[in-house]
Amino acid sequence: MNMQRSEMQGDPLVSVRNLRVSFRLDRHNVFDAVRGISFDIPRNATLALVGESGSGKSVTALAILGLLPPENAIVHQGSEVLYGGRNVAGLPQRELRKLRGADISMIFQEPMTSLNPVFTVGYQLEEVLRLHRGLAGKAARKRSIELLEEVGIPDASFKIDAFPSQMSGGQQQRVMIAMAIACEPKLLIADEPTTALDVTIQRQILELIAELQRRHQMSVLFITHDLAVVGEIADHVVVMRNGEIREQGTAKAIFEAPQDAYTKALLQCRPQLDRRPMRLPVIDDYMAAGHAGPKHMEERARGVNPDDAVILDVRNLSKSFWSREGLFGKREFKAVANVSFKLAKGKTLGLVGESGSGKTTVGLTLMRLHEATAGQALFEGKDILAMSEAEFMSYKRRIQIIFQNPYASLNPRFTVGQIVTEPMAIHGIGASTQERTELAFAMLDKVGLPEVSFYKYPHEFSGGQRQRIAIARCLTLKPDILICDESVSALDVSVQAQVLNLLADLQDEFRLSYIFISHDLAVVKYISDQVMVMNEGELVELADSDEIYRAPKQPYTQRLLSAIPRGWQAAAHAAGD
Amino acid sequence: MSSNAAAIPRAHRPQGPREIPQHVSPGLWTLAWRRLKSDRVGMVSLAIVIAFIVLMILSATGLIAADWSREVGVNYAPPTIAGPDVNSLGPGAATATGAEGPTEATTFKSTVVDPIGDVIAELKGETTAAGTAAGSGVVDPLADVMKDIQSSKGAGAAAPEETRLATLPFGGDKWGRDVLKKTIKGSETSIFVGIAAALVATLIGTVLGAVSGYYGRWVDDALNWFYNVFSSIPYLLLILAVAAVLQQKGTMTIILILGLTGWTGIFRLIRAEYMKHKGREYVQAADAIGASNARRMFTHIFPNVSHVVLVQLSILTVGFIKAEVILSFLGFGVPVDVVSWGSMLNEAQNELILGKWWQLVAATTAMALLVTAFSLFTDALRDALDPKLKGIAG
Numbered sequence: 022m023n024m025q026r027s028e029m030q031g032d033p034l035v036s037v038r039n040l041r042v043s044f045r046l047d048r049h050n051v052f053d054a055v056r057g058i059s060f061d062i063p064r065n066a067t068l069a070l071v072g073e074s075g076s077g078k079s080v081t082a083l084a085i086l087g088l089l090p091p092e093n094a095i096v097h098q099g100s101e102v103l104y105g106g107r108n109v110a111g112l113p114q115r116e117l118r119k120l121r122g123a124d125i126s127m128i129f130q131e132p133m134t135s136l137n138p139v140f141t142v143g144y145q146l147e148e149v150l151r152l153h154r155g156l157a158g159k160a161a162r163k164r165s166i167e168l169l170e171e172v173g174i175p176d177a178s179f180k181i182d183a184f185p186s187q188m189s190g191g192q193q194q195r196v197m198i199a200m201a202i203a204c205e206p207k208l209l210i211a212d213e214p215t216t217a218l219d220v221t222i223q224r225q226i227l228e229l230i231a232e233l234q235r236r237h238q239m240s241v242l243f244i245t246h247d248l249a250v251v252g253e254i255a256d257h258v259v260v261m262r263n264g265e266i267r268e269q270g271t272a273k274a275i276f277e278a279p280q281d282a283y284t285k286a287l288l289q290c291r292p293q294l295d296r297r298p299m300r301l302p303v304i305d306d307y308m309a310a311g312h313a314g315p316k317h318m319e320e321r322a323r324g325v326n327p328d329d330a331v332i333l334d335v336r337n338l339s340k341s342f343w344s345r346e347g348l349f350g351k352r353e354f355k356a357v358a359n360v361s362f363k364l365a366k367g368k369t370l371g372l373v374g375e376s377g378s379g380k381t382t383v384g385l386t387l388m389r390l391h392e393a394t395a396g397q398a399l400f401e402g403k404d405i406l407a408m409s410e411a412e413f414m415s416y417k418r419r420i421q422i423i424f425q426n427p428y429a430s431l432n433p434r435f436t437v438g439q440i441v442t443e444p445m446a447i448h449g450i451g452a453s454t455q456e457r458t459e460l461a462f463a464m465l466d467k468v469g470l471p472e473v474s475f476y477k478y479p480h481e482f483s484g485g486q487r488q489r490i491a492i493a494r495c496l497t498l499k500p501d502i503l504i505c506d507e508s509v510s511a512l513d514v515s516v517q518a519q520v521l522n523l524l525a526d527l528q529d530e531f532r533l534s535y536i537f538i539s540h541d542l543a544v545v546k547y548i549s550d551q552v553m554v555m556n557e558g559e560l561v562e563l564a565d566s567d568e569i570y571r572a573p574k575q576p577y578t579q580r581l582l583s584a585i586p587r588g589w590q591a592a593a594h595a596a597g598d
Numbered sequence: 599m600s601s602n603a604a605a606i607p608r609a610h611r612p613q614g615p616r617e618i619p620q621h622v623s624p625g626l627w628t629l630a631w632r633r634l635k636s637d638r639v640g641m642v643s644l645a646i647v648i649a650f651i652v653l654m655i656l657s658a659t660g661l662i663a664a665d666w667s668r669e670v671g672v673n674y675a676p677p678t679i680a681g682p683d684v685n686s687l688g689p690g691a692a693t694a695t696g697a698e699g700p701t702e703a704t705t706f707k708s709t710v711v712d713p714i715g716d717v718i719a720e721l722k723g724e725t726t727a728a729g730t731a732a733g734s735g736v737v738d739p740l741a742d743v744m745k746d747i748q749s750s751k752g753a754g755a756a757a758p759e760e761t762r763l764a765t766l767p768f769g770g771d772k773w774g775r776d777v778l779k780k781t782i783k784g785s786e787t788s789i790f791v792g793i794a795a796a797l798v799a800t801l802i803g804t805v806l807g808a809v810s811g812y813y814g815r816w817v818d819d820a821l822n823w824f825y826n827v828f829s830s831i832p833y834l835l836l837i838l839a840v841a842a843v844l845q846q847k848g849t850m851t852i853i854l855i856l857g858l859t860g861w862t863g864i865f866r867l868i869r870a871e872y873m874k875h876k877g878r879e880y881v882q883a884a885d886a887i888g889a890s891n892a893r894r895m896f897t898h899i900f901p902n903v904s905h906v907v908l909v910q911l912s913i914l915t916v917g918f919i920k921a922e923v924i925l926s927f928l929g930f931g932v933p934v935d936v937v938s939w940g941s942m943l944n945e946a947q948n949e950l951i952l953g954k955w956w957q958l959v960a961a962t963t964a965m966a967l968l969v970t971a972f973s974l975f976t977d978a979l980r981d982a983l984d985p986k987l988k989g990i991a992g
Contacts, residue, residue, distance in 0.1 A: 048636060388886055417888045430879035434626060434901035444887035478625060491883070498887065 033061035034208055034240045035085065035104050041097035042080050042089065051095070054080045056264040062208065067234055067241040069255035069272070071248060071287070073513035074484070077264040078244050082210050084110070085242070086127060087117040104208075123153045126201040130213040132193035136185040142169075142196045143181035146203060153204045168199040173229060190376075191222035195229065202233055209234070210242045215250065219375040220542065224584040227254055246513060248287060249543075252276055252588035260284050276588070282307040290518035292547035294570060294585065297321050300525070301518040301547070321525075323550045324565045329365035332501055332534050333387075336361050338396035340379075340386050356382040358558040359396075364502065367532035371549030371566060373542055373581070379558040380538045384504045387536070388422050389413060400502075418448050421495035425507035427487035431479040437490055438475040441465065445497050464493045468523060485516030492523065496531075504536045509544060521548060542585050546570055554578050626905070626983075633982040640978025646971035650964075654789045657782050666779035666937065673773060676956065771945065777960045780937055785964060787938035791853055792919035798857025799918075800911045803864030810865070811872025812895050818869070829862045841930060852931055856918050864910045871903040905983035912976040916969050923965055939965050 042055040055077040062068050072078045083089050085102050087109065102110040109120060121127075129135045137145060146165040150156040156164055162181070169177035172195040185193055194214060201209055211230060215223040231254055234241045243254060251258055251272070258275040260267045260283065268281040279285045286307035299321045340357040357379040364370050374380045385391045387398055389406070397404045405416050424430035431440055441461040442454075451457035458475075465474055468489040479487055488508060495503060505524070509517045521544065527533055539545050545552060545566070552569045554561040554577065562575045573579045624632070634640050656662045771777060810821040828836075840855045875881060876899065884898045925931035926940020927947075939961040946958035 385882075390882055390885055414888060417886070422883070422886050424879045424883060426879055430883045432880045432884070432898055432902070436625075443884075443889070447888045447893075494883070494887065 034064045035062040038101035040100045042084055043095045045093040054264055058266045060259050060269055062240050062242055064240055065238045066256040067243055067254055068257045069243045069251040070259050071251055072261035073246055076261040078261050079212055082212055082244055086121055123204045124206055125208045126206040127210040128197045128201045128214050130216050132197050135197055136193055138185050141182050141184055146200055149200050149203045168203055172199045190218055194226055205237055208240045212244045221584040249586035249588040253586055291514045292543045294543055294546055297547055300522050303518050304515040325365050325368055325550050331363045332366045333364040334399040336397045339394045340382050341394045355558045360560045362553055364534050366534055368550040369535040369537050369548050371545035371552040372538040373545050374555035378555040380555050381506055384506050384538050418498045419500050420502045421500040422504040423491050423508040426511050427484050427491055430491055431487055433479055437477055441493050464497050468493045484512050488520050502534045506538045630982040634978055637978045639974055643971035643974040647975055650968050653782055654785050657786045666783040669773045669775055771957055777957050781960045781964050784937045784939045784942055787932055787936055788919050788922050791922040792915045794853045795856035795918040796911050796914035799860035799914055800864055803861035804868050804907055807865040807868025808872050808895055811869035812876050825865055849932055856921055871906055875899045909980045916972045
C-alpha cells in the first residue's frame with residue numbers, strides 16, 4: 022500500500038482516514054455501511070471508486086460532502102476526511118455549505134431528477150454563480166453561456182432559456198456537469214453519472230469528464246459499478262465490497278495484476294466482446310474456500326443455421342401510439358415500424374438499440390400486452406396477434422416474459438410459493454394444490470433457490486434471487502419462448518453472470534428460444550445467436566452475433582458498437598498508438 | 599384474498615418424502631403490527647379505542663347499561679364529584695343541604711306527593727341499587743311485601759314513588775336518568791353508526807375507485823362524471839334529500855345516508871392508486887401469465903392498496919362518528935327514543951341554560967376522547983403500514 026501511495030504525486034487533495042458510517046434502521050438495529058476505510062484522492066487525477074450495490078461507495082462520497090441524512094446516519098468518532106489540512110467530517114453544516122459547490126461539487130446518476138423542472142437551466146446555472154461567485158445579471162448570464170458551451174451544448178445562447186424537460190437526457194447531464202464545474206471546484210464527485218444513459222451518450226459524457234479534468238486540473242472521484250468504464254477513465258482505482266476496501270492502487274496495477282480474489286472475479290465475470298465461455302465465471306469461483314478457479318471456460322458456439330426450425334415468424338410488425346393534438350387531431354408516433362424477423366427453436370435473438378428504439382415495444386406486443394397496429398406473428402404457423410383472447414390463452418402459456426426490474430415485477434404481498442404456483446393454477450397445470458406445490462419446489466430447486474424460499478416474501482431476497490423467482494414463475498408454464506426484457510440490466514455484474522449462466526443452462530436443458538432485449542451490447546453478444554439492431558422503431562441490421570460485432574454493415578450499428586466501453590486493454594492500446 | 603389456489607393454505611404443505619423446512623415469514627401485517635407495537639402513543643390510543651368498543655359491545659348485548667332509561671336519580675341529579683349543592687334550582691335542594699358530605703350518595707324522598715312515600719323511602723334506603731341496604735338493622739314486617747311490589751313494577755318504568763339518588767357518578771338528566779349509562783348506551787349508536795357507515799362508504803369507494811382506475815377510458819370518464827355531480831351537491835342538502843327519500847328515521851337510515859354520501863374521498867384515492875399500480879410490472883407479469891382482469895384487480899393489486907383502504911376506513915370512522923353526532927344534534931339523526939351522543943348534546947343545549955352542564959360534558963368528553971384516540975391511532979397505523987412516510991428508510 023505504501024508503495025502505491027508513493028507513486029502518487031505530492032500530497033493528496035483529500036485524505037479519507039478510518040471512515041466509519043452506520044445507519045440506524047430502527048430502534049434496535051444498526052447497519053454498518055462503511056467499516057473504517059482509508060484512501061487518498063490525489064491532485065489532478067481521476068480516482069475510481071468501484072463496487073457492487075451495498076458496497077458503500079455512494080455513502081463514502083456523501084460522507085465526503087457531508088450530505089448524509091442527519092436523522093439516521095452516524096459518522097463514527099475517529100473518522101477523518103482531511104481537506105486542506107482540516108477535518109471536514111465534523112464541520113457544521115454552515116461551513117460545509119461554503120465548501121460544497123465552490124471547492125467540492127457533485128453530479129448525480131439521474132439528471133432528470135437532479136434538475137429542478139420549473140426553472141430554466143440558465144436560471145439554475147446563474148443561481149450557482151450568484152451564491153458562490155457573487156456574479157449577477159449580465160455577467161452571470163455570460164458566464165453561464167460559456168459554461169454551457171464548454172460542456173458541449175450546441176447553440177448555448179439559445180438553450181440557456183430552455184427548461185430541463187426540453188432537453189435530452191445527455192444534454193441534461195451536461196447541464197449538471199456545467200453546474201458542477203461552474204465554480205471551478207478542486208474535486209468533482211461523479212456518482213454513476215452515465216448509468217442512466219445510452220451507450221453512445223455515455224461515451225460522450227465520459228470523454229467530456231476526462232477532458233474537463235485535464236483542462237481544469239481538478240481531481241475527479243468517479244463512482245461506478247462498471248469496470249469497463251473505470252478502465253477508460255481512471256488513474257487510480259479503489260475496489261470496495263461490503264463497506265470495506267478490498268484493493269486499491271493504480272489502474273494499471275488493478276487491471277494488469279489484481280491481487281485480491283474479489284477484484285479478479287469482478288474483472289472476469291463481466292461478459293467480454295472477444296470471448297464466449299460456456300459459463301461465465303462467478304464470484305464464488307474465486308472467493309469460495311478451496312476454489313479451483315472458473316470451470317467450463319471453453320468457447321460456446323453461437324449462430325443460426327438456415328435449416329434450424331423456426332418457432333416464431335414475425336412479419337411487418339408495427340405498433341403506433343397516438344397522442345391527442347388540438348381538439349380533434351391525433352398525432353401518430355410509430356414505436357415499431359415494419360419489423361420482420363424469425364426466431365429459431367432453441368436459439369437466442371438479441372435485440373439491441375438505444376432508449377426509444379422500440380425494442381421493448383416489440384416484446385410487449387408479441388406478448389399481446391400491447392395491441393399491435395399491424396403485422397403478423399406466426400407461432401408454429403398460427404398468427405397469435407389475430408387470435409381472440411380465448412384462443413390466445415393456450416399460447417399465452419408458451420410465450421413468457423421476464424421483466425427488467427425484479428423489484429417491481431413480483432407482487433410484494435405474495436409469498437414466493439403463491440407467485441410460483443399461481444400461473445399453474447390459472448392454466449390448470451398440475452391436478453391439485455399439492456401437486457403444484459411439488460412442482461414449485463422442483464422449479465425453485467432448478468433456479469438454485471433453497472426450499473425455504475417457498476414461504477418467504479420477495480422483499481427478503483436480493484435482486485439476483487428475485488430475478489430467479491421471476492424465471493421460476495415463467496418456467497412453471499413450460500414455455501417455448503422466453504422474452505427477456507432487460508432482465509439482467511438492473512443486476513450487479515457478479516449476479517448478472519449467475520443469471521446469464523442460469524439462462525444458458527435452461528436453454529441447453531429445455532431448448533428454450535429467447536428474445537433477449539438489452540441495451541448492454543456485451544451481454545447481448547455473449548448470450549445471442551443472432552442480433553437485431555433497432556433504431557427509432559425500425560430494424561437496422563439483423564445478423565449472426567459474431568458477424569455483426571466483427572463486421573457491422575450499417576453506419577448506425579458501427580457507431581453503436583464503437584461506443585462500447587472496452588475497458589483497460591483497449592485504453593492501453595489506444596495510448597500505445 | 600379469495601380462496602383460489604394462489605393462496606396456498608399453510609396446512610397444504612406437501613407431505614412428500616422430502617423434509618420441507620417449516621418457515622413462516624412475517625408478512626406485511628405482521629411487520630406493521632411489530633412497528634405499531636413500538637409506537638407508545640399508538641398503543642395507548644388503540645387501548646382507548648378498544649375499551650370504547652368493548653363497552654359498546656357489552657352495552658349492545660345488554661350486559662351493562664341495559665337499564666339506562668331507569669330514572670334512578672332525582673331530576674337533574676348532579677355528578678357525585680360536584681355534590682348535591684350544585685342543584686340549587688332542583689326541588690330536592692332544601693333537604694339536600696344537610697350535614698352529609700357532598701360526595702356521599704344520599705337517599706331522597708321523591709318529589710311527588712305520596713302517602714306511603716315515607717315508608718317506601720325507608721325501605722328503599724336499604725334496597726336501592728346504590729347498595730346501602732345490606733346489613734340494615736331495621737325490622738319491618740312489611741318489607742317483603744313492599745319488595746315484591748317494587749320488583750313487580752319492573753326496572754324499565756321507574757315508579758314515581760321510588761326513592762332516587764341525589765347525586766349520580768356523572769350526574770342525571772331531566773328525568774333523572776344516569777348520564778354515565780346514557781353515555782355508554784349512546785356510544786353504542788355513535789360507534790356503530792360510525793363504523794358501519796365507514797364500511798359502507800369504503801366498500802362503495804373502493805369498488806368504484808378500483809373499477810375506474812383499473813379500466814380507465816370511458817368507464818373512468820363515466821364514474822368521474824358521476825363523482826363530480828355527486829360531490830357538487832352540498833353535503834347537508836344531500837343528506838336531507840336522502841333522508842326524505844328513505845322516509846324514515848332510524849339507525850339504518852343514518853348509516854345509509856352517511857355511507858352513500860361519504861364514499862367520494864376514498865374513491866379518488868383508490869382510483870389514483872389503481873391507476874398507479876396497473877402500470878406496474880407485477881401487474882403486467884400477472885397479465886403475462888394469463889390472470890383475468892378481476893384477478894389482477896382484486897388478487898394482485900388490492901393487497902397492495904389495502905393499507906390505503908384501512909387508513910381511509912379509520913379516518914372515515916372518525917369522521918362519521920362526528921357526523922352522526924352533528925346530525926343527531928341537528929335532529930336529522932337517530933330517532934328521539936334512541937340515545938346517542940348527538941341527541942344527548944341536543945338535550946344539553948336546553949339544560950345548559952339551567953346550568954346543568956354534566957350531560958354536555960359527559961357526551962363531549964366521551965366523543966372527544968374516542969375521536970382523538972382514533973385519530974392518533976390512525977396516524978400510528980399509517981406510520982406502521984407505510985414506514986417510508988416518516989422519512990426513515992426501512
